[in-house]
Amino acid sequence: xxxxxxxxxxxxxxxxxxxxxxxxxxxxxxxxxxxxxxxxxxxxxxxxxxxxxxxxxxxxxxxxxxxxxxxxxxxxxxxxxxxxxxxxxxxxxxxxxxxxxxxxxxxxxxxxxxxxxxxxxxxxxxxxxxxxxxxxxxxxxxxxxxxxxxxxxxxxxxxxxxxxxxxxxxxxxxxxxxxxxxxxxxxxxxxxxxxxxxxxxxxxxxxxxxxxxxxxxxxxxxxxxxxxxxxxxxxxxxxxxxxxxxxxxxxxxxxxxxxxxxxxxxxxxxxxxxxxxxxxxxxxxxxxxxxxxxxxxxxxxxxx
Amino acid sequence: xxxxxxxxxxxxxxxxxxxxxxxxxxxxxxxxxxxxxxxxxxxxxxxxxxxxxxxxxxxxxxxxxxxxxxxxxxxxxxxxxxxxxxxxxxxxxxxxxxxxxxxxxxxxxxxxxxxxxxxxxxxxxxxxxxxxxxxxxxxxxxxxxxxxxxxxxxxxxxxxxxxxxxxxxxxxxxxxxxxxxxxxxxxxxxxxxxxxxxxxxxxxxxxxxxxxxxxxxxxxxxxxxxxxxxxxxxxxxxxxxxxxxxxxxxxxxxxxxxxxxxxxxxxxxxxxxxxxxxxxxxxxxxxxxxxxxxxxxxxxxxxxxxxxxxxxxxxxxxxxxxxxxxxxxxxxxxxxxxxxxxxxxxxxxxxxxxxxxxxxxxxxxxxxxxxxxxxxxxxxxxxxxxxxxxxxxxxxxxxxxxxxxxxxxxxxxxxxxxxxxxxxxxxxxxxxxxxxxxxxxxxxxxxxxxxxxxxxxxxxxxxxxxxxxxxxxxxxxxxxxxxxxxxxxxxxxxxxxxxxxxxxxxxxxxxxxxxxxxxxxxxx
Numbered sequence: 001x002x003x004x005x006x007x008x009x010x011x012x013x014x015x016x017x018x019x020x021x022x023x024x025x026x027x028x029x030x031x032x033x034x035x036x037x038x039x040x041x042x043x044x045x046x047x048x049x050x051x052x053x054x055x056x057x058x059x060x061x062x063x064x065x066x067x068x069x070x071x072x073x074x075x076x077x078x079x080x081x082x083x084x085x086x087x088x089x090x091x092x093x094x095x096x097x098x099x100x101x102x103x104x105x106x107x108x109x110x111x112x113x114x115x116x117x118x119x120x121x122x123x124x125x126x127x128x129x130x131x132x133x134x135x136x137x138x139x140x141x142x143x144x145x146x147x148x149x150x151x152x153x154x155x156x157x158x159x160x161x162x163x164x165x166x167x168x169x170x171x172x173x174x175x176x177x178x179x180x181x182x183x184x185x186x187x188x189x190x191x192x193x194x195x196x197x198x199x200x201x202x203x204x205x206x207x208x209x210x211x212x213x214x215x216x217x218x219x220x221x222x223x224x225x226x227x228x229x230x231x232x233x234x235x236x237x238x239x240x241x242x243x244x245x246x247x248x249x250x251x252x253x254x255x256x257x258x259x260x261x262x263x264x265x266x267x268x269x270x271x272x273x274x275x276x277x278x279x280x281x282x283x284x285x286x287x288x289x290x291x292x293x294x295x296x297x298x299x300x301x302x303x304x
Numbered sequence: 305x306x307x308x309x310x311x312x313x314x315x316x317x318x319x320x321x322x323x324x325x326x327x328x329x330x331x332x333x334x335x336x337x338x339x340x341x342x343x344x345x346x347x348x349x350x351x352x353x354x355x356x357x358x359x360x361x362x363x364x365x366x367x368x369x370x371x372x373x374x375x376x377x378x379x380x381x382x383x384x385x386x387x388x389x390x391x392x393x394x395x396x397x398x399x400x401x402x403x404x405x406x407x408x409x410x411x412x413x414x415x416x417x418x419x420x421x422x423x424x425x426x427x428x429x430x431x432x433x434x435x436x437x438x439x440x441x442x443x444x445x446x447x448x449x450x451x452x453x454x455x456x457x458x459x460x461x462x463x464x465x466x467x468x469x470x471x472x473x474x475x476x477x478x479x480x481x482x483x484x485x486x487x488x489x490x491x492x493x494x495x496x497x498x499x500x501x502x503x504x505x506x507x508x509x510x511x512x513x514x515x516x517x518x519x520x521x522x523x524x525x526x527x528x529x530x531x532x533x534x535x536x537x538x539x540x541x542x543x544x545x546x547x548x549x550x551x552x553x554x555x556x557x558x559x560x561x562x563x564x565x566x567x568x569x570x571x572x573x574x575x576x577x578x579x580x581x582x583x584x585x586x587x588x589x590x591x592x593x594x595x596x597x598x599x600x601x602x603x604x605x606x607x608x609x610x611x612x613x614x615x616x617x618x619x620x621x622x623x624x625x626x627x628x629x630x631x632x633x634x635x636x637x638x639x640x641x642x643x644x645x646x647x648x649x650x651x652x653x654x655x656x657x658x659x660x661x662x663x664x665x666x667x668x669x670x671x672x673x674x675x676x677x678x679x680x681x682x683x684x685x686x687x688x689x690x691x692x693x694x695x696x697x698x699x700x701x702x703x704x705x706x707x708x709x710x711x712x713x714x715x716x717x718x719x720x721x722x723x724x725x726x727x728x729x730x731x732x733x734x735x736x737x738x739x740x741x742x743x744x745x746x747x748x749x750x751x752x753x754x755x756x757x758x759x760x761x762x763x764x765x766x767x768x769x770x771x772x773x774x775x776x777x778x779x780x781x782x783x784x785x786x787x788x789x790x791x792x793x794x795x796x797x798x799x800x801x802x803x804x805x806x807x808x809x810x811x812x813x814x815x816x817x818x819x820x821x822x823x824x825x826x827x828x
Contacts, residue, residue: 030703031704031706031707032703032707032710035709035710036702036706037439038439045442046437046439046442047710047711047748049434050439053437081354082354082355082495083355083360083491083495084492084495084496084513092512092513093514147545148545148548151549155548155549156548156551156552163549163554164545164549165538165554166515167516250541250542250545251542251544251545253514253539253540253542255512255514255515259514259541263351268703
């Protein structure tokens with residue numbers, strides 16, 4: 001429990017650092033949010049008025065101070081582009097991105113671990129080669145291309161699944177496949193490598209000598225030992241997916257966080273970018289902390 | 305906003321793969337059967353509406369929805385003629401500044417409140433109030449006041465005679481908002497389904513950002529009750545995905561067809577492609593303060609060195625046609641001055657006269673935000689090399705580009721030749737020429753610091769001229785100056801507005817403003 005509390009505490013400076021960094025980057029890159037919001041044929045008075053109403057004409061440290069105090073009170077401000085509260089915009093999109101990430105990590109775990117175990121058990125046999133080839137294809141297929149091919153085959157040719165949207169669970173099949181298969185490839189390769197490592201270890205040979213059945217040995221002893229690196233890879237994947245669903249959300253027209261962030265950056269919608277990044281960063285950091293805790297449960301050596 | 309988020313090469317490769325794979329596969333529902341009309345039509349564009357507040361809209365996607373939900377005193381028909389909507393008739397006094405509108409009776413807003421003169425007055429008071437900082441305030445700077453004379457008569461008084469008054473009142477930002485909803489929602493008007501209340505043939509019943517916006521017809525609307533009960537607006541950012549969704553039957557109509565897909569879709573028996581002449585044109589604007597571009601002979605030479613036909617044929621075939629003037633033919637005040645044909649001999653001669661017989665170095669700024677923005681700059685650079693002009697191309701993202709156009713004085717602006725899309729949303733010569741070429745101290749709208757004394761006089765006279773024939777003659781002169789004699793830009797081509805729809809969808813009315821009017825659409 002102490003470990004968990006410490007992990008959560010460690011997130012605070014990280015999040016503060018992220019906030020400062022995002023704030024500085026947004027103000028350092030060219031582009032005036034007021035000019036973009038006003039549109040090309042707006043008068044300079046309109047632009048100036050918008051700039052003032054956004055507080056963009058105040059000194060940087062004041063703007064950051066205001067941002068920080070608002071954020072600490074749970075007020076993320078109002079989107080420049082849409083005029084709606086950032087917290088509402090983020091809350092409306094979070095479930096989609098979360099569902100996409102979690103579902104594709106589950107898919108990656110199921111498919112990846114199974115494939116990895118199969119490949120390790122059938123080491124250097126034809127099944128191992130097939131699995132390894134498939135995972136190589138999965139890892140190196142560009143997801144944009146995979147997304148369009150899945151749409152073409154499953155939606156246009158076969159008509160089995162809807163091409164775009166997020167209205168029903170069926171709408172999520174193709175996006176989850178797109179995201180999950182690539183991760184599955186990584187997980188499978190990781191699982192196989194770790195298992196092969198463990199299977200060659202002394203303690204397993206000793207166990208085998210003690211007469212432990214090979215099935216029990218594989219699932220309990222070997223996989224138990226391989227669990228830590230696998231959990232770590234999956235945890236990193238989930239964090240990465242939270243931020244990395246941009247492309248899949250755009251192609252499949254899913255109203256998630258990634259797409260929102262792209263629109264926000266294009267429009268230099270500062271409050272939206274800051275709010276969005278903070279939410280993604282918090283999730284990432286919390287997942288990392290959870291992975292740490294989980295790893296500690298799985299591996300006694302990490303319990304300090 | 306932008307539909308150009310992914311690396312260009314990736315898009316092209318994917319589209320080619322699709323084209324190769326998709327040949328001979330028309331998708332489901334090929335033959336339109338004689339079925340009963342469906343009650344829902346799904347429309348897809350690259351982006352969601354950003355706002356449904358008519359006083360804050362500056363993008364086509366927002367205009368698309370606002371145009372279905374709100375009506376103005378005047379409006380445009382399919383041919384961009386001005387017609388009465390909420391006004392039955394209107395007239396201007398001989399002073400040229402007092403306009404009287406007689407309103408239609410018996411019209412109600414979607415929330416049940418009555419439409420009347422007070423609603424008109426309050427609507428305009430909202431956009432005209434500088435404290436409320438609405439983005440469309442600049443459209444109405446000529447308005448002095450708006451008064452309700454009686455329940456169904458409104459008087460507008462302008463500060464000076466203003467020739468483009470009617471197109472301004474027909475503009476999407478002159479539509480009338482429900483006073484009750486304005487009072488309830490204030491600045492949040494038009495940010496959600498419930499805060500969007502007008503008198504149009506459709507009302508918004510739900511709006512999930514970036515997912516879907518559902519419009520439902522108003523039964524027994526005063527003007528027309530649309531045949532299709534629901535229009536679902538579903539944004540799909542990726543061009544290739546939009547096309548696949550259409551082929552899969554997930555959506556019925558799409559806008560912004562990706563250029564590489566046009567031929568394939570046109571050949572498909574299941575899909576119909578519709579092109580409409582639009583108000584949009586693609587230019588490369590000169591910063592006339594940068595030598596040697598300050599010499600009009602140099603600008604004429606550059607304009608003559610460009611082979612517009614070749615560029616249109618190779619880059620945007622089927623999407624555009626070479627420009628014939630400083631305005632597009634659908635716009636009020638347009639004067640046909642002809643395509644500028646490539647004439648290298650004349651171009652070299654003009655450069656020699658200007659003291660640059662061997663050309664000079666030139667910077668071209670562009671952004672992929674405009675379709676083919678980078679390819680266009682490359683084509684121009686290649687063609688200018690034939691007269692010795694050696695170009696450097698700078699590619700910027702939209703936000704960076706906008707910064708160069710945000711009211712900088714000339715000495716702070718490094719741009720020389722830069723890409724610019726034109727499209728005056730009033731479809732009128734005044735808004736299409738005056739703000740962007742009239743002499744101004746900074747480049748708040750006149751991004752290239754264009755300045756020509758005769759042009760200024762003509763354009764001011766035209767603005768105050770309310771007689772149609774004299775107005776037309778003045779605008780013809782203005783176009784001769786800025787298009788031919790003292791060029792303010794390389795006018796490249798006029799864009800078509802291109803939409804694609806499933807067979808079985810009929811009576812769509814795409815408008816020159818780049819939006820579809822669904823009020824007569826039928827889906828089978």
